[in-house]
Amino acid sequence: MLAALAVLTAGLLAFHRAVPNSLVRLGSLLESFLPWLGLVVVVLLALALLRRSAVALVALLLPVAAWTYLFGGLLLPATEPGAHELLVVQHNVSDENPDPSGTARALADAGPDLIALQELVPPALAVYERTLAPEYPYHAVRGTVGLWSKHPLTGTRLLDIKPREITEDWSRGLRTVVHTPNGEIAAYVAHLPSVRVRASGLASGRRDESAVLLGRAVAAEELETVILLGDLNSTVDDRGLTPLTSRMNVARRGLALSFPTAFPLARIDQVMARSASVAHIRTLPATGSDHLPVAARITLGVYDHRQGGVVAQR
Known part of the structure; x- marks a missing residue:
């Protein structure tokens, strides 16, 4: 037996x-x-x-x-940071977070280049903007998702990933361009629909549909390097995220179980990359959210214009 x-x-x-x-x-x-x-x-x-x-x-x-x-x-242990790397933080801050100011300071203390947030609601949004402004002068918000950056942002637009069944106002995706010292990066921030475990099974249809729309947007992206940060309400092993995991690299080091905060069972907060690699991902200390923040090191590709593509990663 x-x-x-x-x-x-x-x-x-x-x-x-x-x-x-x-x-x-x-x-x-x-x-x-x-x-x-x-x-x-x-x-x-x-x-x-x-x-x-x-x-x-x-x-x-x-x-x-x-x-x-x-x-x-x-x-396995994390590799040493390289010269062509970005540190990014991804966090669903929760629309019921009792301490948005403390949450913002905790995320900034990690020293990332980019901070992606979901469930941004007024008046908490104004608190995040005010608290992060000194270290992150550039930011973009669309609906309930946002990105704060140490580097200039341009071309920000709404990302339509709304499932057909949702008829009310629903805006959970954005795309912007980050102008880093190592070149332009298309940054996507997304919050896919929640799933529920019921007697009838796993209710994930809306999430799966939203993942397909997000995957199509990434596939159509003209910039070579793409970073996706978001609460995707799924693990990278779940076939529901195949439209994304088939096109993007996921973390090579680190489990970083992020949800729920009280007893993390799964990492549903994700960092993925195209023409770059996610060298390591880890959780940060708990905030006022029901998710743990995750921090990831992104190793950027070295783009050779003579050969028309990424030829190496460092």
Whole structure:
């Protein structure tokens, strides 16, 4: 029995995409908590040792190998910062945050080049603008999302990622150009619709539709380098984010479980990049939000105009 459970766990890890997503969206639900299958392996290991089952111990090598392949790299130490890097912070500040001023100061203390925020509502928005202004003179806000920057911003526009079912005012995306010392970067800030776990399964249709619209916008972006920061209400393993993860790089180091603050179960606050890499991602201390902030190091590509593309990353 233990050996059979070990093989089943290995199968779920290695072939999670084969789990059907029809009806109850079981596949997405599994993928949202996929790293936690490691706890199943630990329990099976303890039982195998208790039973002194050599067969079970050998079978456990399969899920251990599968988990290590999928998530082992995230646990490796962060590499040293390079010359062509940006530090960015992503945070859903919560529309019920009792201390927006303290939250803004905490994020600025991390020293990032860019700060992306979601659930910006009046009058808290004015507090964020006032508190961040001294260190972040450039900012752009559209609807309930915003970006604060140490570098100039131009070409800011609303990003239409609203699902068809939503008829009320709903603005959760923006696109702007960041003029960094290493060149222009298209920065996207987004807040995808929430999901709910119900008796009928995972309700993620709106989020998935919004992810498709966001993926199309990224695909149509003319600038070479793109950074996406947002509360995507999904993990990078969830097939619901395939329109984005198929086009962009995700973090190579760091788990950074960000939600909920009281007991983080998943990282739904994401930093992704195109023609650049997310070298490392980590959580910052809790603020007045139900999400933890995440900070990521973006390693920019070196663009060679003679060859017409990114030729190296440092």
